[in-house]
Amino acid sequence: MALTGSSSRVRQTCPLHFRVQLGLMPEPRSLPLVVASVEDVTPHMRRIRLTGPSLDAFDYFPGQDLALGVVRDDGTIVRRRYTIRRFDAGRQLLDLEVVMHGDGPGIRWARAAHPGLAAEAIGPRGKIGLDQNAAWHLFAGDATALPGAFAMMETLPAGMRAAAYLLVTDLAERQRFDAADPTRTVTWCYENSSKGRDGLVAAAAASSPDGGHAYLAGEVALVSALKAALLGRGWSADQVSAKAYWNRGRANAGHGEPELKA
Numbered sequence: 001m002a003l004t005g006s007s008s009r010v011r012q013t014c015p016l017h018f019r020v021q022l023g024l025m026p027e028p029r030s031l032p033l034v035v036a037s038v039e040d041v042t043p044h045m046r047r048i049r050l051t052g053p054s055l056d057a058f059d060y061f062p063g064q065d066l067a068l069g070v071v072r073d074d075g076t077i078v079r080r081r082y083t084i085r086r087f088d089a090g091r092q093l094l095d096l097e098v099v100m101h102g103d104g105p106g107i108r109w110a111r112a113a114h115p116g117l118a119a120e121a122i123g124p125r126g127k128i129g130l131d132q133n134a135a136w137h138l139f140a141g142d143a144t145a146l147p148g149a150f151a152m153m154e155t156l157p158a159g160m161r162a163a164a165y166l167l168v169t170d171l172a173e174r175q176r177f178d179a180a181d182p183t184r185t186v187t188w189c190y191e192n193s194s195k196g197r198d199g200l201v202a203a204a205a206a207s208s209p210d211g212g213h214a215y216l217a218g219e220v221a222l223v224s225a226l227k228a229a230l231l232g233r234g235w236s237a238d239q240v241s242a243k244a245y246w247n248r249g250r251a252n253a254g255h256g257e258p259e260l261k262a
Contacts, residue, residue, distance in 0.1 A: 026059040026124050035117040042173045044100045048113050055092040060084055060124035062152040069120040070109040080106030083148040097147040128241045135211030136161040140204040140226050141218035143168045144245045148217060150177060153184055165204040205229035209239055216242040
């Protein structure tokens with residue numbers, strides 16, 4: 001495991017952080033987009049920047065995603081959902097970060113992505129946002145949880161404590177996190193270590209539930225294990241927001257969700 005923190009802050013152009021509790025859910029709509037750039041930020045994490053006039057007046061809250069239309073081998077269109085990592089309203093640029101594992105239609109689209117490629121999306125999607133009543137925030141999951149965890153942590157009010165526990169393949173998969181203060185931390189756990197998933201679950205579950213809210217995301221079995229561990233340590237169900245993004249060994253359904261839930 002490794003603990004990191006930093007003193008500078010990355011700002012995003014999302015005007016209000018607690019949209020869910022205030023009943024201000026942005027309505028999803030069709031978004032014709034074009035790939036502006038592609039960057040591999042780690043060996044297995046690809047950042048795909050999208051742009052287009054449809055992003056004029058686009059609104060979302062951190063933690064939401066876009067559902068992209070991608071093509072299967074048989075030519076049919078299915079949806080794959082990717083969390084919005086960052087949005088620059090002034091420049092109409094929206095970043096998605098895709099974990100490059102497996103060989104499904106979403107990964108094939110991400111591999112082939114290049115500037116100028118047209119993309120059709122629906123968004124914003126998703127109902128899990130920051131809890132405005134929480135005294136502090138805990139984020140835990142695998143590499144697919146990273147974009148959402150970092151996006152939400154970066155937009156928390158100044159002085160709000162937050163901790164992320166993330167399971168990635170190895171040291172090369174770590175991303176720098178710029179925090180507003182040292183109370184916002186990231187603990188990295190590694191799949192290629194002896195502790196692996198169990199180490200992540202134990203580290204996250206060691207946190208006190210007092211006044212906190214937990215956001216769990218990633219593979220179905222991992223999210224289920226994290227949720228069970230937190231509940232076993234005294235977290236209430238109302239303090240835990242859990243979302244499974246994928247299921248090991250089984251493709252997601254056509255609408256982008258895993259068939260098995262956490």
